[in-house]
Amino acid sequence: MQNILKRYFGFDSFRPLQEDIIGNILAGHDVVVLMPTGGGKSLCYQVPALMREGTTVVISPLISLMKDQVEGLRANGVPAAALNSMNDEAESARVRAACLRGELKLLYISPERLMLELPYLIRDMKVSLFAVDEAHCISQWGHDFRPEYAQLGLLRQTFPDVPIVALTATADRLTREDIQKQLALSDPVVFISSFDRPNLSLDVKRGYQKKDKDRAILELIARHPDDCGIIYCLSKKTTESVAEMLRGHDIAAVAYHAGLPTEERERAQDDFIHDRVQVVCATVAFGMGIDKSNVRFVIHYNLPKSIEGFYQEIGRAGRDGLPAETVLFYSLGDLVQLSKFAQESGQREINMEKLRRMQEYAESDVCRRRILLNYFGEHTDGDCGNCDVCKNPPQRFDGTILAQKALSAIVRADEQVSARTLTDILRGNFSPEVTKGHFETLKTFGVGRDVPPRDWQDYLMQMLQNGLFEIAYEEGNHLKLTESGRQVLYKGRKVELAVIRREEKPQKRGRKSLRPVAAPVLFTGGRPAAAPLAADSQELFEALRALRKRLADAQGFPPYIVMSDKVLQNLCEARPQTVEAFGTVSGIGEFKKEKYGKDFVEVIRRFK
Incomplete structure (x- = not known):
């Protein structure tokens, strides 16, 4: 286990629970994993996939997330591929052939595609493990129920001896029990990790009108001039108007929602994950499904419909463990509109109750982190000191x-x-x-x-x-x-x-008009503003970041796939002078040491 962890992923030790989870999977047990976004769920099935004979089949609901995971694994030297609707026939044929020859260690597939392939390809493969990602989608009690997931009980019937691991970042007790039932898991071992993400600050701004929201957003981005962020909006129209407002202030921003043409939506996502734009404005109903590690802020322009959805969305910030900001705007109008949606939904009582709990979070005058942790059954006695209530108790x-x-x-x-x-x-x-x-x-x-x-x-x-x-x-x-x-x-x-508190108006940036920028504004990414480095280390960080961007562009990878911001900071601290020393830095595995060591060490030596 330790050898695989270091060789492929560059880590010297596991996070809490990971080793126990992997051990149970290797022993052939069914497992349920409840772990927050950025907590290391993927390693829980990727490590056993590399240790067991055959191919691990990963069921994932989002094509973009599959692409991200596959690119990350390949960048670490792990043979992986995806079968989904984005593949052309030739690519799908190549992937199927590789599966039947046993050349892939991980195959990512959507639940819809799995059902099509189950009687033929999957049945004829040597399957080592089934991993059901975003498993809350299988439950009617989950915040994103998908009927296609309800068919996954067929896996146990078809493969009675293959272990199944169900993974999710957001599931209350009812949802966890439903997951076990729907998947027909056999006496599963349940692991519930801490939901605490202390690197995320939590802030709620109440009663803001559009003009106030725009000013507050500009002020936040001014604090993160070189950092990527996501703004979640309730409607397609709002994503486009907020993106237009940001472009009018010389901020590289794109809208992302289900109503866009497929090509335009893919281009927007691609520009964001490759650091060509700074901010993406997305609908909460259409998940980004990305594993981008260097998102430094997440803003909710409107109130989310549930704490599960809210927690998963803010979890896209600070996945590398570095500090990140989250801000939620909340108005009475949001509550009215979401209540109407809940009343008209097919699960009125469930959705109204989830909305009430979200409302309680937004309106509370007690530590917000305690509310989130309590919601997921994790209790803490102390306040967090990193939310707006703790930092500035109301008068x-x-x-x-x-x-x-x-x-x-x-x-x-x-x-x-x-x-x-x-x-x-x-x-x-x-x-x-x-x-x-x-x-x-x-x-x-x-x-x-x-x-x-x-x-x-x-x-x-x-x-x-x-x-x-x-x-x-x-x-x-x-x-x-x-x-x-x-x-x-x-x-x-x-x-x-x-007492109502209002922030001072931020200084305006760039042009005053709100007209869109005709050509894309290039954004090159940057060091987290919340984690300042010494002057010489900052200069080194920028040089390493520029090298990372060149290497990533040459391979068509997002920069964070090559190295995360956290690893770049580790390099700035360690300053290895040899390729061997480079390979000992946390986050750098054997494959990346051999592939990138010489280039990075050469840059570091200039700063000796």
Whole structure:
């Protein structure tokens, strides 16, 4: 095990649980692995694949993730290939022939393609192991249920003696039990790793309008001028408008969603993973499915629909273990829209409950990391010190009068107004909804004009969180007082609200216009801003990064496939002067030592 780990992957020791997981697979046991994104799930089946006779078949839902994994394995000298709809007939024939000759150690395949190949190719292969990646997709309780996964129970029937390992980054107790049932696993050994990703900072910005979001995003990117990031959006239209806004400020950005032509979508992803663009704006419904290790920030432009989805998406940041930022924007409008989606879905109760838990995370005033860990059944006594709540605990004030104004307006409007219309009433705005309902005649019309509209949105969100009113989604999102709200309005019960904090406006960059850039803006990638190096080491890092880019471009690989940022930092610290010494650096295996050692050592020697 240790020899394989060092020879092919360049590591001297396993992460927690990896060795035990591999040992159980080698012993022929079925295994369920719950490990966070970036926690090292892939090694759990890749190492035994290299130790067992035959080919390991990896079932993966995303073509882009297959491509990434195959490129990474080949870069480490491991024979691997993928069978999916992107292959032409000639390529598929070559892969099938290699499988039947036993030349591949790992074959990546989609669940749909697996079902087609199962009676023929897979049956005739020497299969050493089945690895079901993103296994939460098999469960109706998971956040991304895919009907095709439900057929994977056939694997146990067809190959009763071949061990199966199911791997996922996000699964609660119900989902884990469903995975075992659907795959017909035989007395599986279940491993649950720590979900803590201490290198990720967690930040929630509440009640921001579009202009405020754009300013905050520009400010964040200004802190990461040479780093890659992902912005997740709720709609296709938003991905395109945010990407256009960024290009208008000379930031290389692309949109990525299911509605784009296939060629354009593939080009956008390819430019991002090869560091030709800095930011990709993607829909949350259409996963990027990439293993890019040097993503330094992930922004959610809108509230996600579940903590599982949110956790998986922020997990795309900082996979190399270096510091990374995550920011979630949250507004009442997001909650209304997502609630409507959940109400209209085929699993109304499940999806509403998952949304409520996501809402609790976004609105909470306690350590956000504790909320995430608790959700996945991992408890901690201490606060993390790396989320916005820990760094800057909120101040509170007596908000009883503000609450009474809002609640009174709801009652006087016969509980027939949405949050937006309520804000117009309180501000004294003659909006079409106000005049149509004759709400300008109410006593409460204009009683809150001294409070800015976005502040009212924030206060109303806090009142919703405090249970003073609820939203009747089935009645046009009208607000209805609760018993707690009546206690405040009629009996003077006190209400505490959090003081709203606004960041200073960031300095604008580049052009003021929002017109798109005609030609792509080249982005060359850079050192993580959150992990500063000494001046001489920074110069060396840039030289190694430039070499990495040249080597990657020559082979058609993304730069992080050649070496991760973490490995480059290790090289800056160790400064090996021989190829042999180069091979002892963490993250450099035998194959990469022989392939790249001479080039990297030559650059390092100049800085001796």
